[in-house]
Amino acid sequence: MDQLIQQIINGISLGSIYALIALGYTMVYGIIKLINFAHGDIYMLGAYIGYFCMTTLKLGFLPSLFIAIILCMIVGICIEKIAYKPLRNATRIAVLITAIGVSLFLQYGTMFFVGANVRTYPPLTGLMAKRFKYGHTLISMHQIIIVITTIVLMTALQVIVKNTRIGKAMRAVSLDKDAAQLMGINVDSTISFTFALGSALAGAAGVLVGIYYNSINPLMGTMPGLKAFVAAVLGGIGIIPGAMMGGYLIGIIEVFVSGYGSSMYRDAVVFAILILILILKPSGIMGKNIGEKV
Amino acid sequence: MKKIWNKVTAMRKWVFILLTFALVQLLAQVGIINDYLQATIATICINIILAVSLNLITGFTGQFSLGHAGFMSIGAYSCAIVLLRLPTIGGFLLGLLLGAVLASLIGFLVGLPTLRLRGDYLAIATLGMSEIIRVVFINIKITNGAAGLSGIPRFTNWFFLYLFVVSTIVLISNFLKSSHGRACISIREDEIAAEAMGINTTRYKVMSFTMGAFFAGIAGGLYAAYFYYIDPGTFDFLKSIDVLVIVVLGGLGSISGSILAAILLALISVVLQDISELQMIVYSLILIIIMIFRPQGLMGSKELSFKMFRDLGKSLAFRKESE
Numbered sequence: 120m121d122q123l124i125q126q127i128i129n130g131i132s133l134g135s136i137y138a139l140i141a142l143g144y145t146m147v148y149g150i151i152k153l154i155n156f157a158h159g160d161i162y163m164l165g166a167y168i169g170y171f172c173m174t175t176l177k178l179g180f181l182p183s184l185f186i187a188i189i190l191c192m193i194v195g196i197c198i199e200k201i202a203y204k205p206l207r208n209a210t211r212i213a214v215l216i217t218a219i220g221v222s223l224f225l226q227y228g229t230m231f232f233v234g235a236n237v238r239t240y241p242p243l244t245g246l247m248a249k250r251f252k253y254g255h256t257l258i259s260m261h262q263i264i265i266v267i268t269t270i271v272l273m274t275a276l277q278v279i280v281k282n283t284r285i286g287k288a289m290r291a292v293s294l295d296k297d298a299a300q301l302m303g304i305n306v307d308s309t310i311s312f313t314f315a316l317g318s319a320l321a322g323a324a325g326v327l328v329g330i331y332y333n334s335i336n337p338l339m340g341t342m343p344g345l346k347a348f349v350a351a352v353l354g355g356i357g358i359i360p361g362a363m364m365g366g367y368l369i370g371i372i373e374v375f376v377s378g379y380g381s382s383m384y385r386d387a388v389v390f391a392i393l394i395l396i397l398i399l400k401p402s403g404i405m406g407k408n409i410g411e412k413v
Numbered sequence: 414m415k416k417i418w419n420k421v422t423a424m425r426k427w428v429f430i431l432l433t434f435a436l437v438q439l440l441a442q443v444g445i446i447n448d449y450l451q452a453t454i455a456t457i458c459i460n461i462i463l464a465v466s467l468n469l470i471t472g473f474t475g476q477f478s479l480g481h482a483g484f485m486s487i488g489a490y491s492c493a494i495v496l497l498r499l500p501t502i503g504g505f506l507l508g509l510l511l512g513a514v515l516a517s518l519i520g521f522l523v524g525l526p527t528l529r530l531r532g533d534y535l536a537i538a539t540l541g542m543s544e545i546i547r548v549v550f551i552n553i554k555i556t557n558g559a560a561g562l563s564g565i566p567r568f569t570n571w572f573f574l575y576l577f578v579v580s581t582i583v584l585i586s587n588f589l590k591s592s593h594g595r596a597c598i599s600i601r602e603d604e605i606a607a608e609a610m611g612i613n614t615t616r617y618k619v620m621s622f623t624m625g626a627f628f629a630g631i632a633g634g635l636y637a638a639y640f641y642y643i644d645p646g647t648f649d650f651l652k653s654i655d656v657l658v659i660v661v662l663g664g665l666g667s668i669s670g671s672i673l674a675a676i677l678l679a680l681i682s683v684v685l686q687d688i689s690e691l692q693m694i695v696y697s698l699i700l701i702i703i704m705i706f707r708p709q710g711l712m713g714s715k716e717l718s719f720k721m722f723r724d725l726g727k728s729l730a731f732r733k734e735s736e
Binding site for chain 1 (some may be wrong): 453516523526527530533534536537538540541542544545548549551552568650654657658661664690691693694696697698700701704708709
């Protein structure tokens with residue numbers, strides 16, 4: 120029983136990270152129907168920015184998180200303006216290949232500047248490094264920080280999407296781009312804003328994973344990126360609460376497979392779930408079936 | 414006289430094919446093509462088989478697959494396992510056949526449920542499939558886990574490479590000219606209209622997917638029997654991307670485009686090998702720039718043909734005359 124609770128706690132921490140990345144995937148997919156393969160690499164950039172803030176600039180956790188979020192936002196907007204905007208009317212596969220190109224560029228560009236070696240995050244000190252023990256269950260302060268940060272960011276996102284003008288514009292553009300444009304919505308800036316939001320969340324996830332797992336490297340973004348995408352599909356792609364739920368589900372499932380089965384198979388299980396959900400309910404758990412129009 | 418000329422025109426494709434074979438063979442014998450270039454040529458040939466078979470799925474049938482490396486790895490491992498136990502030419506051919514059949518079987522099993530889905534979902538499903546295949550290869554005993562299989566005897570030579578490249582191209586382009594092939598192309602053009610015309614879309618999608626997997630299996634087998642060593646990491650997500658990049662760069666729906674792009678990308682990586690730390694950066698930039706300025710790829714959906722050269726020559730001659 121203790122182990123079960125422990126696994127659930129670990130799963131929720133990991134799931135928070137997946138959920139943050141999945142949100143960016145799902146928003147970008149919802150608005151321009153692009154699987155943004157570069158998203159996982161923005162998460163990697165976030166981890167590196169956080170690392171340099173904490174080591175070179177000797178900043179604390181919160182300022183580092185803040186700087187990572189801002190810089191990732193800027194990177195996200197730049198990527199969208201430079202690489203994706205010229206392809207607004209191109210075929211989807213062309214945009215997808217561009218996304219893969221951007222992803223490779225970010226990975227190997229980072230590798231060129233900071234080297235391919237694994238770096239270790241500086242350990243947090245004081246209150247941040249505390250561990251709490253209840254019976255046999257162990258909760259570290261890291262996990263609490265991760266969950267609280269995630270909840271704060273997700274609430275902020277929900278408020279932005281539901282209650283602000285730009286959030287309304289985002290929802291309108293994802294529903295029907297042309298109609299939104301006719302209503303006087305600036306589609307381009309709305310898309311840029313979506314990228315900024317998604318990249319901010321990914322950057323935050325990068326810093327969080329840095330303090331949780333300690334080690335970072337330039338290629339760390341690919342696998343979590345793919346899994347976060349699975350999470351987005353699982354919850355129903357394009358649906359924001361779906362991505363959150365999908366992220367937590369994937370995190371918990373992964374931890375359970377590692378804990379009770381074999382950790383070697385945890386990636387396979389995640390992708391097997393993906394194939395199952397695609398066969399059984401391709402629109403995802405929270406998705407609705409939309410009829411096909413000719 | 415005209416009859417003979419017509420015969421020559423009909424034959425020239427084969428003459429061209431034989432001449433290319435003889436030329437490379439000769440250059441390798443004389444020693445102008447060294448070992449490094451030979452390995453590059455082998456990579457090009459394997460990539461051509463992979464790209465043409467993926468083009469059948471993605472370019473002609475319009476089904477977006479990101480799992481080609483998975484099929485390739487099935488072919489590679491089957492061929493390697495057979496070759497390690499039966500290191501003869503018979504074993505090599507048996508391994509190739511086994512790998513191709515297994516790959517197409519898996520392709521059939523995965524394709525049947527997932528090809529009902531449209532667009533991006535298939536891409537994700539095939540990506541998931543190839544990751545699952547990789548994880549399975551890491552974990553089962555016969556493939557020696559993450560360490561991979563080494564000491565595979567080399568049976569792949571220029572003759573076999575060329576033979577399989579030519580037969581892949583001939584088979585796939587003939588398939589595309591058949592009524593089945595036309596049905597596949599109609600699915601790419603408009604799936605709903607194709608269905609309305611009475612085409613069993615799922616059946617043809619599965620058919621082209623299975624065929625593509627078959628040839629990817631052969632390419633994998635050739636790879637294993639050339640490079641002595643394979644491990645699951647060779648066939649990761651990046652490998653699938655590599656193949657997709659060749660197809661898109663050459664032009665979706667252009668077989669000669671795939672061939673050109675495979676050669677071009679291999680040459681680029683030969684040129685870039687001295688600056689290896691910049692290699693991937695330049696590669697990715699080329700990718701982005703080509704997609705922004707020529708999203709339809711080098712060839713679009715056109716094919717390179719003798720006629721094209723003749724027309725080019727004619728227009729050049731005409732220009733000279735008019736000057």
